[in-house]
Amino acid sequence: MLSNIKAKLLIVDDLPENLLALEALIKREDRIVYKALSADEALSLLLQHEFAMAILDVQMPGMNGFELAELMRGTEKTRNIPIVFVSAAGREMNYAFKGYESGAVDFLHKPLDIHAVKSKVNVFVDLYRQSKAMKEQVLALEQSRRDQETLLKQLQNTQLELEQAVRMRDDFMSIVAHEVRTPLNGLILETQLRKMHLARDNAAAFTLDKMHAMVDRDERQIKSLIRLIEDMLDVSRIRIGKLSIRPTRFDLSTLVRDVLHNFSQQIDAAEASVTLDAEQPVIGNWDEFRIEQVISNLLTNALRYGAKSPISVKVYSEGGQALVDVQDHGIGISEENQKRIFQQFERVSAKHAVAGLGLGLFISEQIVAAHGGTITVQSRIGEGALFRVCLPL
Template sequence: MPLSDIQAKLLIVDDLPENLLALEALIKREDRAVYKALSANEALSLLLQHEFAMAILDVQMPGMNGFELAELMRGTERTKNIPIVFVSAAGREMNYVFKGYESGAVDFLHKPLDIHAVKSKVNVFVDLWLQSKAMQRQVEALEQSRREQETLLAQLQVTQVELEHAVRMRDDFMSIVSHEVRTPLNGLILETQLRRMHLERGNTQAFSMEKLQSMVERDERQIQSLIRLVEDMLDVSRIRTGKLSIRPSAFDLSQLVSNLLEVFSPQISASHASVSLHAQQSIIGQWDEFRIEQVITNLLTNALRYGANKPVDVAVYTEGQYAVVQVRDQGIGISQENQQRIFQQFERVSSTQVVSGLGLGLFISEQIVAAHSGKIEVSSELGEGALFKVYLPLVQKI
């Protein structure tokens, strides 16, 4: 609210109504509100309700006189700074005036009142009050500005930390990508160089059907590794832009998991672990078969990778309105701190073993499950393995 819209409130106290009316007529203007009191008690009541720019008090009143009212005002926090002007019909004896100043007056008027003097004094005190209000507004504005700057500074500091984290994540990601891409590429390059060497030497024995079969299988593994890396990066891009597509169709979740374990046979054998399946017969639902297979593949891959070559248990069952796929390993486990991080991008469980991958599997899996209106839960203790549960609603709400 601008100061021009504020009315200065003036308090006049006199036990004679005619004096109040006459004084009001002298000092009232559109930008002022005049409050009248016929006694000190009535004045105190008004002082508790309003903020006054000044008070004009008659000295001689029955009951509590003007001096006593002024002393009460000066002793109260709310009213101690209100300028007080005394009005008296008594003579100009110095001791009377001094008593007024001792009671806290800032000025003294004598009756009969000088019209110009009254108007002039009131104008001065109202102007001073308005100036104090303007200064108060400026102080409040400065304080508000300071608070806003502090908030902005805090936001900038948070943004800086987030940017630094993003830069570190980018650098880490580029380092991981370059390492992960280099591994299959190096394999393909070495295979190509080896074959070129055999061809240049005319060593046709190196290209027997058995050896060619082995070469093709190695090439396929390296190419599939590259494809998985590219697909993971594409999925992250789709998730960020909200374009991760879910195409639900009816299929048997138990059968999907069973088929997937057969596909995983080479990896299971290579890990020297065993995988057991306990599946409820025929759990039919409307889900994206390709995406759900992607989620379970990620969980199985992690279970074999971190399972310390120990048995892995897989179960498929229904629980309430959900179909549940759980994968339990008996490996290194996940700390409570890491459990908060593993579903973030580029995060991999810290361990002494060297692991491959971009650290995107669980992030992508959680986003896929969330897109199905489901959820992934993990429970684990260090050294005691990990249990992942995927909940998929039987009645789809995609």
């Protein structure tokens, strides 16, 4: 590492021949020597570069070496540069003492001792390199510490995400088990009841009216199972980016009207009423099956959380978009819950836990987004909720 650090040396003398002689004496491949003929020129170089040491001639016209040293000691960037003074004046001038007072680390008299100069320069260059290498190591260690802290935070976040994923998986499996068990239990009970009637040769239990009722109950339970399975399959398709959209041209108003007709039994069971405002045709290119899925999910939620209140559905076009509003006047959704209800396996709250996997709004948002549209919610606790689907025509 030390061999890669090049040391910059500054020599200042008003005589060019002295600069050339000193440069030849101290120059090596691992060093860069900068020369200045005056203190002003030296100051300019000091502000541009980081020097391992400075060798200053004492006697120079204008600003002398001592004055330059005092300026260097008073400047943050240069105050720690080792200074070596050089002078041709005799020892009786007591320049060495004044030089040390000015902050010098050494004082050399001319004519220079070649070995002494080389030795002193080597010492200060080595000290500079070691200091530089140590600073780089400290910076590297500090960066390593910061990287480790970042990695630790990432690991902690990953651990929290994994724990949350495990909880979500466990909760999901519990919900799935419950939701699948409900229609299965109905089918099992129906089957056991029929076996009992058959064992007793009770033909009266299989009249045409009763058979119609049995088939209707079976069909509802089977459809419920199919819906659960389709929801889980849709989530898998969304995750791998294979949710298929097959647009055809159709009237959205007619579609919504048909969905409401098919929901008549669920509406009666929820003891609710639904009004539809769809006077004008709203024709566009969308996947009819998928849009029906979205409307069905929104209507199902309105019936679940509507608290038997009236539900209004409106279909209209505005600004080059088709819009469907589904509004209930039930329990409402808090601002906090509004941010998460479009996530997987999320439902309004445990307090109001009802049937379903918590996938309807997640799937609906993905379907609408695949059409280039949006689905939003406006709600307050106790004041119901308005879900709005916007689709480009």
